[in-house]
Amino acid sequence: GAGVSQTPSNKVTEKGKYVELRCDPISGHTALYWYRQSLGQGPEFLIYFQGTGAADDSGLPNDRFFAVRPEGSVSTLKIQRTERGDSAVYLCASSLGVQGGGYTFGSGTRLTVV
Amino acid sequence: SQQGEEDPQALSIQEGENATMNCSYKTSINNLQWYRQNSGRGLVHLILIRSNEREKHSGRLRVTLDTSKKSSSLLITASRAADTASYFCATGLIQGAQKLVFGQGTRLTINP
Helix, strand or coil: CCCCEEECCEEEECCCCCEEEEEECCCCCCEEEEEEECCCCCCEEEEEEECCEEEECCCCCCCCEEEECCCCCCEEEEECCCCHHHCEEEEEEEECCCCCCCCEECCCEEEEEC | CCCCEEECCEEEEECCCCEEEEEECCCCEEEEEEEEECCCCCEEEEEEEECCCCEEEECCEEEEEECCCCEEEEEECCCCHHHCEEEEEEEEECCCCCCEEECCCEEEEEEC
């Protein structure tokens, strides 16, 4: 596609529920990144895929968070047993995967846990 | 933890003036990038400077990099109301240069 697409754009869920956030990267971009941004803060790294594999998942805060990219294109970020502290904007980005390349970001999913 | 620290946290200037934002970082880098964010959603890539470069220009943007001081600056000349946004520096580390580490950002307001 022309840009990075994230769905849904907004998600409100109850504490304890399971949510899935989807990211559709730019066609041909081998690298895909998930970040989380709280109000007034910079994006915080969660996980990075090169192709189908997670090259670096060191930013996932705990085992309630999991992400997949089974075919090397679309990725899904999964959050189990959501907590109010998970409320944030979840940003996805993709790049060509070469060292030192710029990212193209999606518009994000605003997750609110009530 | 954040690698980059932007300074100032907020900046308000008159349209037509120049805006300068600074970024400091802690560890050695492969490259440093600047991004703009409107309305707290998607970030837009502005410019990338590699560790062996000292200065880059793109339109009204000028970026400098001083690796000895571990700092960078972003200059926006002849500012416009449309430049109002948050600006973030992001560092690509030598180990794992594809993973960018973002700073806290500078909130820039251009007053008409």
